[in-house]
Amino acid sequence: MEFTKKEQSFLDEYKKISHYMEASKLIAWDLRTKAPRKGIKQRSETLSYLSERLHQLQTSDRMKEFIDELRLSENPYIRRSIELVQREYDFHHKIPVEEFKAFVQFTSESESVWQEAKEKDDYSMFQPYLEKIVDYNILFADYWGYEGHIYNAHLKHYEPGMTVDTLDGVFPKLQKDLSRLIEQVKASSFKPQIDQITVQFPKEKQEAFALHVLDQMGYDFEAGRLDETVHPFAIGINPQDVRVTTNYDELDFRTAVFGTIHEGGHALYEQGFDPKLYGLPVCSATSMGIHESQSLFWENFIGRSKAFWNTNYSTFLTYAPESFKNLTPKEFYRAINEVKPSFIRIEADEMTYALHIMLRYEIEKGLLNGDLNVKDLPGIWNEKMKDYLGTEPSTAREGVLQDIHWAGGDFGYFPSYALGYMYGAQFKHTLEKEVNIEQAIEQNELKKIKEWLNKHIHKHGSMKEPLDLLKDVTGEGLNHQYLVEYLTNKYSDIYGISLS
Amino acid sequence: MEFTKKEQSFLDEYKKISHYMEASKLIAWDLRTKAPRKGIKQRSETLSYLSERLHQLQTSDRMKEFIDELRLSENPYIRRSIELVQREYDFHHKIPVEEFKAFVQFTSESESVWQEAKEKDDYSMFQPYLEKIVDYNILFADYWGYEGHIYNAHLKHYEPGMTVDTLDGVFPKLQKDLSRLIEQVKASSFKPQIDQITVQFPKEKQEAFALHVLDQMGYDFEAGRLDETVHPFAIGINPQDVRVTTNYDELDFRTAVFGTIHEGGHALYEQGFDPKLYGLPVCSATSMGIHESQSLFWENFIGRSKAFWNTNYSTFLTYAPESFKNLTPKEFYRAINEVKPSFIRIEADEMTYALHIMLRYEIEKGLLNGDLNVKDLPGIWNEKMKDYLGTEPSTAREGVLQDIHWAGGDFGYFPSYALGYMYGAQFKHTLEKEVNIEQAIEQNELKKIKEWLNKHIHKHGSMKEPLDLLKDVTGEGLNHQYLVEYLTNKYSDIYGISLS
Known part of the structure; x- marks a missing residue:
């Protein structure tokens, strides 16, 4: 496929996102299949760091510029890609960062309470x-x-x-x-x-x-x-x-x-x-x-x-x-x-x-x-x-x-x-x-x-x-x-x- | 261990480095043990992106500041850590970036020529x-x-x-x-x-x-x-x-x-x-x-x-x-x-x-x-x-x-x-x-x-x-x-x- 210079630089930016996704998914796979118990704590910190970086890239001003400039691209693959990228952007951008962080933290607490509640049938x-x-x-x-x-x-x-x-x-x-x-x-x-x-x-x-x-x-x-x-x-x-x-x-x-x-x-x-x-x-x-x-x-x-x-x-x-x-x-x-x-x-x-x-x-x-x-x-x-x-x-x-x-x-x-x-x-x-x-x-x-x-x-x-x-x-x-x-x-x- | 504020922020910075190292090592392990053949090309690109990010952190101005400010820290663990970090910094910093990149690229070519030369006994x-x-x-x-x-x-x-x-x-x-x-x-x-x-x-x-x-x-x-x-x-x-x-x-x-x-x-x-x-x-x-x-x-x-x-x-x-x-x-x-x-x-x-x-x-x-x-x-x-x-x-x-x-x-x-x-x-x-x-x-x-x-x-x-x-x-x-x-x-x- 041929791309304009702007489209290509959007794809280069997206490539970074996909690198973080790929590393995160491999870690997720490993955590669920192979990872030894004791190493999990530090690995989870690494995973959350990578997610943070991923999130920054998905919600950056640079990404917003690409969205604005390429939403009407003549290339249907780029146009549709921009729609998808915009969804992620909006998903994260419309919620104040601190509130979303608090929510993520709360759900991890809530998952462990749920686990216990289920065990105790309470x-x-x-x-x-x-x-x-x-x-x-x-x-x-x-x-x-x-x-x-x-x-x-x-x-x-x-x-x-x-x-x-x-x-x-x-x-x-x-x-x-x-x-x-x-x-x-x-x-x-x-x-x-x-x-x-x-x-x-x-x-x-x-x-x-x-x-x-x-x-x-x-x-x-x-x-x-x-x-x-x-x-x-x-x-x-x-x-x-x-x-x-x-x-x-x-x-x-x-x-x-x-x-x-x-x-x-x-x-x-x-x-x-x-x-x-x-x-x-x-x-x-x-x-x-x-x-x-x-x-x-x-x-x-x-x-x-x-x-x-x-x-x-x-x-x-x-x-x-x-x-x-x-x-x-x-x-x-x-x-x-x-x-x-x-x-x-x-x-x-x-x-x-x-x-x-x-x-x-x-x-x-x-x-x-x-x-x-x-x-x-x-x-x-x-x-x-x-x-x-x-x-x-x-x-x-x-x-x-x-x-x-x-x-x-x-x-x-x-x-x-x-x-x-x-x-x-x-x-x-x-x-x-x-x-x-x-x-x-x-x-x-x-x-x-x-x-x-x-x-x-x-x-x-x-x-x-x-x-x-x-x-x-x-x-x-x-x-x-x-x-x-x-x-x-x-x-x-x-x-x-x-x-x- | 207790750390000063400056020491702690050095360790926070180092934590990022260790996250990239951890992800890279898991990828390396997976590439050599489990990864299916066809997925290797894209995974290698991800690995090289993570190495680049790692390298940026190891050679950043921020890291140089930590080195200068903490080399005489009273904490022997920090002092020695700074020595190690400085080694990495010097290793990469003393060589012009473009020359090192060219070298890395050349070695990957040279490895494949070596492989063939070995097979052909030439x-x-x-x-x-x-x-x-x-x-x-x-x-x-x-x-x-x-x-x-x-x-x-x-x-x-x-x-x-x-x-x-x-x-x-x-x-x-x-x-x-x-x-x-x-x-x-x-x-x-x-x-x-x-x-x-x-x-x-x-x-x-x-x-x-x-x-x-x-x-x-x-x-x-x-x-x-x-x-x-x-x-x-x-x-x-x-x-x-x-x-x-x-x-x-x-x-x-x-x-x-x-x-x-x-x-x-x-x-x-x-x-x-x-x-x-x-x-x-x-x-x-x-x-x-x-x-x-x-x-x-x-x-x-x-x-x-x-x-x-x-x-x-x-x-x-x-x-x-x-x-x-x-x-x-x-x-x-x-x-x-x-x-x-x-x-x-x-x-x-x-x-x-x-x-x-x-x-x-x-x-x-x-x-x-x-x-x-x-x-x-x-x-x-x-x-x-x-x-x-x-x-x-x-x-x-x-x-x-x-x-x-x-x-x-x-x-x-x-x-x-x-x-x-x-x-x-x-x-x-x-x-x-x-x-x-x-x-x-x-x-x-x-x-x-x-x-x-x-x-x-x-x-x-x-x-x-x-x-x-x-x-x-x-x-x-x-x-x-x-x-x-x-x-x-x-x-x-x-x-x-x-x-x-």
Whole structure:
């Protein structure tokens, strides 16, 4: 690509930012995978110094000049890059430095209080912290400014272009549909043979199979690697070093296998950015929701599909303990797709997952606009659980205290999980018109699927806003029906009933 | 420790430097252990950006002010820290920035030419590059200034306080003694059973044994870890994260086992810095020679000792292949200590290693003061090899082209390897007066040895100049006789002759 002198000096300035991001991400990866305990304290100080430097560059007068001078650049890559850089600039600039610092410091305190409160199952310990965090989030929304609902001020940082109006037009329908399907599944007499798949399965064998699947997916091991962590994640340290981690449970191989496929889906997105975007701010994921659409696509639509296990079960058996031979591919497939409403979001199955998200969305919205009070949360939580999932936890630990997000100060992130699921189903619907997914899986040609995703989604990086990307690929806006249709068909088959 | 306001702001400034060093070291570790191939190019750019920032801080006017204002501080830790910081400042400041940049760029080109020249066994390819590197080194010496021999200008960066006069007073004697001992060993009729120990030995088992030995040495795994690399190294990312790497040769376990002990010795030094030095420039190794004294101490005086294998052979057998059971501890001990002059420095045994170093030292000295010509090196090399080791290589690849140091621009580093060996033997001689080394090994109390080294050497960091440290610990200056005495006794026993 050709750039003007001014554009080139903007990119040189951005290069500094990306150096700090790259160093910080490597430190983050190392802290979560390899770093010895005693070295962590000093490393964290280094990380926070680098973040400070990064922040200075993102909010400098020099950056402001670039924004002003290049916002109308003729080069669409520069124009869009300037938009992204401006978002960061505004995010930080509209909040007085000292207040933001105090907030960051407070959240680290609040995270540790939350940890203790969760252990002790004592919501009252955490309550005053959550109150202050809500206050901060209301204050920041005012600094940032917003149209319509106050929640929009936060939502846009994770899902640009998405609004409460749109979500409120879709979520209640999705909630109704899911709750109805779950009721029908509950009434079914079929019980999956879970005890047959939750047996001792050596870590090394799980790892070998996980590596095999990543390879089949087209994950590039020359531009990434797989490691072990407590909490699995994918991280693009640079566009050609996109690492995946997973967690092994020797009594439940699903954690590692589906976790790896999920993170692998994230990684394919970042490995798939068009090389011509390298070095530009647009060489990044366009939203958390689109990111999640890629991980859920692979985890659920491929990894938990009937075609996948019909094709790969015999290979899987070469890694799995002997006892798996007692299961037919179909029995196995039905077992890994058990629907079982649980209290815990991260343990939720395909059918119930989005309900956990919508519950949190409703609460976040209510806290920010003053409809709900922090002190009433445990009760509200349980009510909604009963309403959405037909079950309620008896402890705060399994209820309102389960996630770290609020303790860390994050409001507006949760919807992306459910959006990603719907986006994914919409992409799948379009993909099906061009590629026979089942056949690709059966012929061990997952790369055909990857290439389609590369071409239509990955390569664009942040060149398109999430909803524009969705529109360009699928021809329509957010639509929950594809997800509901997918679940209806899949679980009618699994549970041997005709869901409707 | 209490600091004045000025001292504290110096330490705050130094903290920035240490953040950049920490990030750079983690990147360096990752590049050599884990980084996927395709991500390396961009990571290297990030590394070089961080080095540039580091360099700016080390050579800033602000740093110069601290140096001027705090050089006479009443706090000895600050005073010494300022000395160290000034060394860095002078190192970089005395050379015009553009010339140094050109040099750094040239060395990266020269390294890749050297690589190719080595592969093609073609010295003439590399010769013009080496000529220019010698010119740079002569020029830099003039910029830096020196007393006596021009080589002193380079030597001091690796071994402060050491001079050509001192080396020339010791190296020729050491060379004569070693050459004499080697001649006698060659004449011995005993032949170690090398073929019995160079057998297939699975990597996992080697690793398990290496970890066992590191643990026995008192290496703190909560402040470090062991990984695999092509070229083994130890790196102190921060004083509580000092990592070790090793290389596995499944047909020669010595590479990994003695390599790990060697790097473990380096790591114990950096893990052993007094916590009160944390955050100060003096929290660092005082010289390359002292660093090497610690690695060679553990590798040779402990790891290759008779007492160690008498005590640990039965444990070793639980990791080693069955066939090792055919060897008695004594036969095994004699095999791992074979003396065999070879062309290659990094494959050299205890008896011949220092000769490889002295040969390089003589050549470096001659090139810098003009006594030798780059074009004549292959001939000079072979002559000296014959003279010192009684053998000469038939290729440049196994001769003058074998090391990367000169291609990378480094002159003055090599002596530290031989110095470390002599220092180590001097420390051992002193240690023996206070701790019964053999008994400590036999009672599996290697930690007694580690604690002595901690107390007398490690904890001081850079508070003492290397020769002062040597004097404080041993009561004398550099003395080659302890090393000669050690080798005479050990190899008389191994070869069943009376060396003299």
